[in-house]
Amino acid sequence: MLNITHISKTFNPGTVNEKKAITDLSLHLAPGDFVTIIGSNGAGKSTLFNAVAGSFLTDSGSIVLDGQDVTFMPEFRRAKSIGRLFQDPMRGSAPGMTIEENLALAAGSGGWFSHMGQKDRKRFWDRLALLDMGLEDRMKQPVGLLSGGQRQALTLLMATMNPPKLLLLDEHTAALDPGTAEKVLKITREVVAEHRITTMMVTHNMNQALELGNRTLMMDGGNIVLDISGKEREDLTVRDLLEKFKANAGKALDNDRILLS
Structure with a gap:
């Protein structure tokens, strides 16, 4: 490998x-x-x-x-x-973008956020729910509002959205x-x-x-x-x-x- x-x-x-x-x-x-x-x-x-x-x-x-x-x-x-996570939780995501937009960027969904469909949003919701942090109900919120641990968990999800x-x-x-x-x-x-x-x-x-x-x-x-x-x-x-x-x-x-x- x-x-x-x-x-x-x-x-x-x-x-x-x-x-x-x-x-x-x-x-x-x-x-x-x-x-x-x-x-x-x-x-x-x-x-x-x-x-x-x-x-x-x-x-x-x-x-x-x-x-x-x-x-x-x-x-x-x-x-x-290659997916990568750093020690600093702030390095792996875009704080001014929503959770949904960050995941779409990582997944390459349609190339542009306007092309996100219900299937994409359902996939993001399901993956976020696995984190057990309640982020699946905050998909429209900016990532900058999350705690360090929440951002690091999200970054891990982003890095492995497409394994x-x-x-x-x-x-x-x-x-x-x-x-x-x-x-x-x-x-x-x-x-x-x-x-x-x-x-x-x-x-x-x-x-x-x-x-x-x-x-x-x-x-x-x-x-x-x-x-x-x-x-x-x-x-x-x-x-x-x-x-x-x-x-x-x-x-x-x-x-x-x-x-x-």
């Missing part, structure tokens, strides 16, 4: 601000994989997502999505196959209160399972990293230092994960945000 082969990325090369963000990284995801990714700030997690999404071109290597080489494909073209080949979740619950975050995670599980969407999720919560999906990666210094799945992952505790990271990375994990979570 996703084949990343020996990609590297250095920002500001040849200057005092040179930063090697990713170094010779390779990764393969099978169809339906749900991979959780954890690592300290600067480990390369968001850079990896940006490389896959096409926010920049890598310096070397290749990225193949569902058999198509997207290495040099611009971001707007990759967006047809993408790959879903990138970049700490998409980190800015939410614990109760709302748990609800959005529940919706995430259900949506991903319903459509069997191949998913990559960055998280700072080590328990989530082991409980969600079927595979856990840990990153450090722009590369993957740990890749665990199957029976080994099922029996792993957070303490075990920290020990494995220390053995593979040659140092202990020292990110307070991750350790305190």
Whole structure:
């Protein structure tokens, strides 16, 4: 499904601000994989997502999505196959447009809002009802009136309205209160399972990293230092994960945000 082969990325090369963000990284995801990714700030997690999404071109290597080489494909073209949610709930929707209009934009219903029919509106109502947030009865309201959690849930719905080949979740619950975050995670599980969407999720919560999906990666210094799945992952505790990271990375994990979570 996703084949990343020996990609590297250095920002500001040849200057005092040179930063090697990713170094010779390779990764393969099978169809339906749900991979959780954890690592300290600067480990390369968001850079990896940006490389896959096409926010920049890598310096070397290749990225193949569902058999198509997207290495040099611009971001707007990759967006047809890749859904993405960010940590900031405000980034994924248009606040001045209604809930209905945002969903129509995501679904590509007729190209223009005036072409929305009753069938489209019924589809949007049904999908919103699954969120159990009462948004199905507020379809004519501007998205800017919603809470952060409601907007993030709506953005998740928008990103999967036409199920993408790959879903990138970049700490998409980190800015939410614990109760709302748990609800959005529940919706995430259900949506991903319903459509069997191949998913990559960055998280700072080590328990989530082991409980969600079927595979856990840990990153450090722009590369993957740990890749665990199957029976080994099922029996792993957070303490075990920290020990494995220390053995593979040659140092202990020292990110307070991750350790305190």
